Amino acid sequence: MSLKLTILGCHSATPRVNANPTSQYLEIKNHNFLIDCGEGTQVQLRKYGVKFSKIKHVFISHLHGDHFFGLVGLISTFRLLNRETELHIYGPKGIKEIITLQLKLSNSWTNYPLLFHELTATHSELIFEDSKVEVHTIPLDHRVYTNGFLFKEKIGERRLNMKVISKYKEIEICDYQNLKNGKDFKLKNGSTIENSELTLNPTTPKSYAFCSDTSYFPEIVPHIKNVNCLYHETTFLKDKENLAITTKHATAEQAAQIAKQANVQQLIIGHYSGRYKNIDAFKTEAQEIFENTYLAETGKVFEIN
Amino acid sequence: MSLKLTILGCHSATPRVNANPTSQYLEIKNHNFLIDCGEGTQVQLRKYGVKFSKIKHVFISHLHGDHFFGLVGLISTFRLLNRETELHIYGPKGIKEIITLQLKLSNSWTNYPLLFHELTATHSELIFEDSKVEVHTIPLDHRVYTNGFLFKEKIGERRLNMKVISKYKEIEICDYQNLKNGKDFKLKNGSTIENSELTLNPTTPKSYAFCSDTSYFPEIVPHIKNVNCLYHETTFLKDKENLAITTKHATAEQAAQIAKQANVQQLIIGHYSGRYKNIDAFKTEAQEIFENTYLAETGKVFEIN
Numbered sequence: 195m196s197l198k199l200t201i202l203g204c205h206s207a208t209p210r211v212n213a214n215p216t217s218q219y220l221e222i223k224n225h226n227f228l229i230d231c232g233e234g235t236q237v238q239l240r241k242y243g244v245k246f247s248k249i250k251h252v253f254i255s256h257l258h259g260d261h262f263f264g265l266v267g268l269i270s271t272f273r274l275l276n277r278e279t280e281l282h283i284y285g286p287k288g289i290k291e292i293i294t295l296q297l298k299l300s301n302s303w304t305n306y307p308l309l310f311h312e313l314t315a316t317h318s319e320l321i322f323e324d325s326k327v328e329v330h331t332i333p334l335d336h337r338v339y340t341n342g343f344l345f346k347e348k349i350g351e352r353r354l355n356m357k358v359i360s361k362y363k364e365i366e367i368c369d370y371q372n373l374k375n376g377k378d379f380k381l382k383n384g385s386t387i388e389n390s391e392l393t394l395n396p397t398t399p400k401s402y403a404f405c406s407d408t409s410y411f412p413e414i415v416p417h418i419k420n421v422n423c424l425y426h427e428t429t430f431l432k433d434k435e436n437l438a439i440t441t442k443h444a445t446a447e448q449a450a451q452i453a454k455q456a457n458v459q460q461l462i463i464g465h466y467s468g469r470y471k472n473i474d475a476f477k478t479e480a481q482e483i484f485e486n487t488y489l490a491e492t493g494k495v496f497e498i499n
Numbered sequence: 500m501s502l503k504l505t506i507l508g509c510h511s512a513t514p515r516v517n518a519n520p521t522s523q524y525l526e527i528k529n530h531n532f533l534i535d536c537g538e539g540t541q542v543q544l545r546k547y548g549v550k551f552s553k554i555k556h557v558f559i560s561h562l563h564g565d566h567f568f569g570l571v572g573l574i575s576t577f578r579l580l581n582r583e584t585e586l587h588i589y590g591p592k593g594i595k596e597i598i599t600l601q602l603k604l605s606n607s608w609t610n611y612p613l614l615f616h617e618l619t620a621t622h623s624e625l626i627f628e629d630s631k632v633e634v635h636t637i638p639l640d641h642r643v644y645t646n647g648f649l650f651k652e653k654i655g656e657r658r659l660n661m662k663v664i665s666k667y668k669e670i671e672i673c674d675y676q677n678l679k680n681g682k683d684f685k686l687k688n689g690s691t692i693e694n695s696e697l698t699l700n701p702t703t704p705k706s707y708a709f710c711s712d713t714s715y716f717p718e719i720v721p722h723i724k725n726v727n728c729l730y731h732e733t734t735f736l737k738d739k740e741n742l743a744i745t746t747k748h749a750t751a752e753q754a755a756q757i758a759k760q761a762n763v764q765q766l767i768i769g770h771y772s773g774r775y776k777n778i779d780a781f782k783t784e785a786q787e788i789f790e791n792t793y794l795a796e797t798g799k800v801f802e803i804n
Contacts, residue, residue, distance in 0.1 A: 208576040209542050233572045234539050237514050257605045259575045263568075267538045270564045271513040288604040295600060299593040300562045301643050338606050 204464035254285030334408035450483035464490030509769035559590030639713035755788035769795030
């Protein structure tokens with residue numbers, strides 16, 4: 195199965211009638227992750243048919259409003275919908291105080307467990323792991339403490355080669371898990387069939403790197419090397435490179451350079467400044483450096499294979 | 500000139516695709532007031548063509564999310580638009596801490612003066628006054644500390660009766676202000692023309708009372724007696740009166756009873772629960788008690804004469 199990424203918002207700075215601030219919904223293995231949560235994200239989730247109860251983990255890159263002002267509203271709505279499942283929030287130190295202060299003053303504590311994982315490290319760290327998925331931070335260079343996030347599938351089980359298995363009557367369904375785990379099979383006559391004969395290699399694990407607001411920062415390249423898909427912000431075109439430097443943002447050209455250096459398969463760009471009426475120029479500029487570039491657009495779904 | 504009220508949002512609890520939480524924009528004399536500011540209000544302001552720089556005073560009734568989660572985003576957007584004019588926020592104690600904490604952690608202090616007027620009184624108080632307008636709080640009964648707001652024009656100047664004035668060559672433009680102030684006019688021949696001959700009574704001052712979330716609370720009646728227009732929440736119909744009591748909200752029937760007791764000219768109802776798919780029933784229920792009832796609807800403009 196592929197990773198599925200839904201763009202809920204991809205514009206910078208201020209929400210406008212047809213320009214939602216950053217938020218993405220990532221379906222990876224058995225997980226449904228929300229990445230950033232600008233104002234209006236809960237409405238976008240409804241608009242694109244995301245079932246609220248599926249979201250158990252929210253990753254916030256940094257505490258600029260266009261990346262998290264929608265979070266407190268989402269948390270409150272979950273409460274009003276009588277959510278019981280726990281919700282994990284990963285974000286910069288301070289996010290817990292911001293949310294809990296508002297819940298306290300509105301006398302609206304959640305009746306579901308709300309768990310904060312505050313981030314302070316300036317090196318990449320593993321912040322979530324289970325049997326199928328890992329999430330690592332990608333330290334970025336912005337005006338405030340900011341992390342990107344690397345979502346990686348783990349190597350899965352070996353896949354049953356049913357064409358071969360079906361030839362052996364002795365192999366039963368109850369043996370399948372051992373085969374998936376890489377064990378050889380012993381026949382009653384004492385001989386052994388090697389696992390490699392009965393199974394195929396696991397599917398290649400997929401990975402997605404989300405790099406929100408950052409200046410051109412080649413230090414991230416080792417963290418995102420060879421990922422299947424990189425989202426990298428491009429607030430500006432190269433005509434505004436000086437402004438990108440001052441505000442610690444990137445140009446489309448710079449995002450493409452990072453994608454090229456990291457040898458990623460696919461680049462998605464977004465976080466466009468409201469100065470640009472037509473976003474096609476972002477794609478044109480990036481593709482001069484890195485051909486396999488796509489524009490983030492609100493509501494667009496990317497299947498990452 | 501009439502008061503002009505634009506409904507930016509009129510639904511309760513959670514923002515949905517076609518249901519914006521509470522916010523209203525009131526034009527009264529030379530002022531442009533924003534009343535409550537649910538999530539997404541800044542987008543609604545853009546949608547309905549309100550010039551951001553006109554808003555200098557924001558009144559927040561209480562600290563439930565559907566009435567103020569859009570405020571921090573609006574304040575931040577004003578900053579990004581290089582606002583210089585001061586902005587006054589009137590709301591319950593705690594609102595300053597909520598906003599300043601977020602500005603601090605995002606390293607985004609406003610470059611315009613941001614002035615908080617925190618409210619704690621449980622009796623009605625005058626919170627804004629200039630030569631033309633007064634704003635008083637209306638203490639309400641809700642689950643958290645909540646105020647409604649009474650916006651009142653002051654009695655204006657006397658109006659020049661040009662038909663009469665034009666008969667007297669001696670009365671010049673430079674005399675008009677004295678006449679508006681009620682002074683008589685002395686002719687060169689020593690005789691006096693009484694002011695009442697030269698001017699008309701001032702227009703009757705108009706008033707608007709905004710009563711957001713509250714239970715049925717007749718204690719407000721003296722504060723809103725004879726207002727031109729009352730907005731009173733009606734989260735529920737009378738079929739859910741028990742739920743209204745538990746959650747400290749009002750039914751359409753109760754809002755209409757308040758309007759009748761206060762002898763207001765016009766009632767606007769809103770803050771509908773998402774349970775009701777068709778809001779017409781709110782109007783029907785209210786009109787059984789108080790005929791001159793109107794439904795708040797997003798984008799609707801009321802001219803209050």
